[in-house]
Amino acid sequence: MSVLVDEDTRVVVQGITGGEGKFHAGQMMEYGTNVVAGAVPGRGGQDVHGVPVYDTVEAAAREENADASVIFVPPAFAGDAIFEALDSPLDLAVAITEGVPTQDMAKVNKRLTETDTRLIGPNCPGIITPGESKLGILPGNIFSSGNVGLVSRSGTLTYQVVDNLTDRGLGQSTAIGIGGDPIIGTNFIDALEAFEADPDTDVVVMCGEIGGEDEEQAAKYIADNMDTPVAGFIAGRTAPPGKRMGHAGAIVSGSGTGTAESKIDALNDAGVPVGDTPEQVADAVEDLL
Amino acid sequence: MKLHEYQAKQVFADAGIPTPPSTLAESVDEAVAAAEEIGYPVAIKAQVQVGGRGKAGGIELVDSEDEAREAAESILGMDLKGLHVDSVLVEGAVDFVNELYVGITMDRGEGKPVAMVSTKGGVDIEEVAEEDPDAIVREHVDPSFGMFPYQARRAVFEAGVDREVATDVASVLRTLYQLWADSDATEAEINPLMVTADDEVIAADAVMNIDEDALFRQPELAEMEDDSAGGDELEAKAGEYGFDYVRLSGNVGIIGNGAGLVMTTLDLVDYYGGEPANFLDVGGGAKAERIANALDMVFSDENVDSVVFNIFGGITRGDEVARGINSALEQFDEIPKPVVVRLAGTNWEEGMEILNEDLVTVEKTLEDAVQRSVEYAEEVEA
Numbered sequence: 249m250s251v252l253v254d255e256d257t258r259v260v261v262q263g264i265t266g267g268e269g270k271f272h273a274g275q276m277m278e279y280g281t282n283v284v285a286g287a288v289p290g291r292g293g294q295d296v297h298g299v300p301v302y303d304t305v306e307a308a309a310r311e312e313n314a315d316a317s318v319i320f321v322p323p324a325f326a327g328d329a330i331f332e333a334l335d336s337p338l339d340l341a342v343a344i345t346e347g348v349p350t351q352d353m354a355k356v357n358k359r360l361t362e363t364d365t366r367l368i369g370p371n372c373p374g375i376i377t378p379g380e381s382k383l384g385i386l387p388g389n390i391f392s393s394g395n396v397g398l399v400s401r402s403g404t405l406t407y408q409v410v411d412n413l414t415d416r417g418l419g420q421s422t423a424i425g426i427g428g429d430p431i432i433g434t435n436f437i438d439a440l441e442a443f444e445a446d447p448d449t450d451v452v453v454m455c456g457e458i459g460g461e462d463e464e465q466a467a468k469y470i471a472d473n474m475d476t477p478v479a480g481f482i483a484g485r486t487a488p489p490g491k492r493m494g495h496a497g498a499i500v501s502g503s504g505t506g507t508a509e510s511k512i513d514a515l516n517d518a519g520v521p522v523g524d525t526p527e528q529v530a531d532a533v534e535d536l537l
Numbered sequence: 538m539k540l541h542e543y544q545a546k547q548v549f550a551d552a553g554i555p556t557p558p559s560t561l562a563e564s565v566d567e568a569v570a571a572a573e574e575i576g577y578p579v580a581i582k583a584q585v586q587v588g589g590r591g592k593a594g595g596i597e598l599v600d601s602e603d604e605a606r607e608a609a610e611s612i613l614g615m616d617l618k619g620l621h622v623d624s625v626l627v628e629g630a631v632d633f634v635n636e637l638y639v640g641i642t643m644d645r646g647e648g649k650p651v652a653m654v655s656t657k658g659g660v661d662i663e664e665v666a667e668e669d670p671d672a673i674v675r676e677h678v679d680p681s682f683g684m685f686p687y688q689a690r691r692a693v694f695e696a697g698v699d700r701e702v703a704t705d706v707a708s709v710l711r712t713l714y715q716l717w718a719d720s721d722a723t724e725a726e727i728n729p730l731m732v733t734a735d736d737e738v739i740a741a742d743a744v745m746n747i748d749e750d751a752l753f754r755q756p757e758l759a760e761m762e763d764d765s766a767g768g769d770e771l772e773a774k775a776g777e778y779g780f781d782y783v784r785l786s787g788n789v790g791i792i793g794n795g796a797g798l799v800m801t802t803l804d805l806v807d808y809y810g811g812e813p814a815n816f817l818d819v820g821g822g823a824k825a826e827r828i829a830n831a832l833d834m835v836f837s838d839e840n841v842d843s844v845v846f847n848i849f850g851g852i853t854r855g856d857e858v859a860r861g862i863n864s865a866l867e868q869f870d871e872i873p874k875p876v877v878v879r880l881a882g883t884n885w886e887e888g889m890e891i892l893n894e895d896l897v898t899v900e901k902t903l904e905d906a907v908q909r910s911v912e913y914a915e916e917v918e919a
Binding site for chain 2: 323324346347348349350351353354355357358373385386387389390400401402403404405406407408411428430431455457458460461462465481483484485486487488491492493494495496497498508524525526527
């Protein structure tokens with residue numbers, strides 16, 4: 249009852265010897281994630297938390313039969329690390345790093361059309377299938393297993409909404425943080441498609457925010473292609489035009505595109521109830537189940 | 538990060554794009570001397586990072602020393618759309634027959650760069666995009682190859698640029714793309730690109746914005762950053778502390794972690810009838826000192842009547858945050874503005890226990906915390 253990751257997913261951690269990588273590799277293992285290797289250039293042969301480290305993702309994937317990687321590599325090297333993951337025999341790469349230059353991501357975006365490996369992120373909290381596996385930095389203790397799929401551009405907003413859901417006994421099938429950057433791998437439509445195909449996801453929560461037109465396109469996708477009901481939330485109603493609200497992607501352009509209003513209207517037109525508060529999102533999920 | 542016009546022009550000129558002769562001036566006398574040197578007519582242009590300077594009175598065309606002095610006096614020191622004008626660019630006026638638009642930006646929907654060309658230059662290009670979208674020709678570029686010469690030619694000819702100058706305009710477009718790519722720009726734009734009676738093309742304005750996430754590998758451009766933040770002391774201070782901060786006009790100060798959650802907190806303040814004073818994201822894993830700095834920021838905003846602190850810990854730990862809040866507030870004999878705190882996620886229970894309830898109001902849910910802060914702000918106003 250999940251999408252993309254489950255208890256069998258074998259995970260490589262890129263950057264496992266760094267502060268963040270080491271800490272979160274430990275947290276992931278504690279949660280039950282099957283971390284099978286680390287990949288850090290020049291550190292092959294070492295081990296971290298009892299897991300072998302390889303110099304390349306290729307070797308880690310080959311020797312440990314890995315399916316997925318999580319990337320904790322500083323921004324200056326993250327573009328290269330993503331390319332390395334996409335060029336290795338993996339099904340999934342999850343890039344946590346915040347602050348990857350946009351032009352690096354434009355090149356990654358091109359490469360994504362030439363590989364079967366899926367990318368989640370960058371600048372995202374990762375993905376979790378509660379009770380089975382988490383790839384990323386999400387706090388495992390707030391999640392509970394269930395039938396609500398969740399996809400979000402923001403980390404802490406995801407936690408807030410999950411907290412409201414868990415509080416009412418509404419568990420989650422899988423939660424995916426797709427990231428707050430202007431150019432990302434997996435987008436709303438990709439995630440919605442995966443949830444639509446999952447027999448154990450009965451309702452999907454989609455948390456968007458100002459900037460870009462991904463939410464508008466997702467709304468159209470929902471109207472045309474989804475039987476699974478969707479509830480929504482949009483952050484940034486009070487954001488002034490032209491200001492970057494933390495996320496590099498969260499900016500309302502001067503010409504009025506990317507506003508919260510346009511996204512909420514598009515979702516409402518697609519039959520998606522949009523909560524004014526996170527509590528109201530949980531209300532909507534209860535109604536839809 | 539936005540470059541000033543004079544900086545962007547220098548970058549363009551260095552790359553071989555023709556620009557008019559110009560000099561930066563910070564006083565009236567400097568401006569007049571520059572105008573005399575360049576020769577009339579000259580344009581005197583406010584160097585502030587905002588669009589629509591001309592309409593707002595920030596650009597004047599002058600024909601004599603007296604006019605130059607008068608214009609410089611009125612523009613230097615003026616308040617232009619909320620920004621203080623500290624310098625002007627004095628620039629030789631171009632006698633043009635046509636005004637074009639050329640620009641490069643990132644099409645985030647497509648995830649690739651796009652070049653744009655229009656013969657409707659010299660006006661707000663976003664208005665053109667809205668009213669006459671076909672007047673702008675778009676050419677997407679594969680970033681792994683860069684812009685092919687044929688792509689520049691195609692964009693220019695499709696846009697209907699006159700044959701006599703098409704080759705030169707295509708050349709400017711390719712140079713501009715290369716600059717955009719080499720500089721990690723998010724936008725590079727010339728509006729207008731002027732065409733003279735002698736079929737010369739000259740960049741009469743220059744816009745260049747750099748990806749802040751790429752400044753680490755653009756040291757020369759990073760040095761051009763204007764830390765004054767357009768004169769907003771608080772936004773400048775936020776830069777020093779390394780916070781994502783946006784100042785707004787309301788009276789409820791907001792501190793939180795994570796862009797989406799902070800935006801949501803702003804929206805809830807509005808939803809419950811209050812007005813947000815700012816967006817302040819302390820980021821992930823914030824330690825006690827950062828928390829204290831954040832409080833200092835929000836307290837320094839004189840518009841703020843109350844503060845709501847909303848932390849949902851993933852990497853950030855509730856006990857660290859609570860200690861930071863206590864230590865920041867214990868320094869005051871009297872708490873300057875009422876503070877409402879809501880902690881959730883990692884170590885929130887420890888955090889709640891640590892918080893000194895003589896100093897702050899503690900609420901358990903986001904909704905309650907926001908409502909309480911709005912009430913406090915209303916009481917202060919009353």
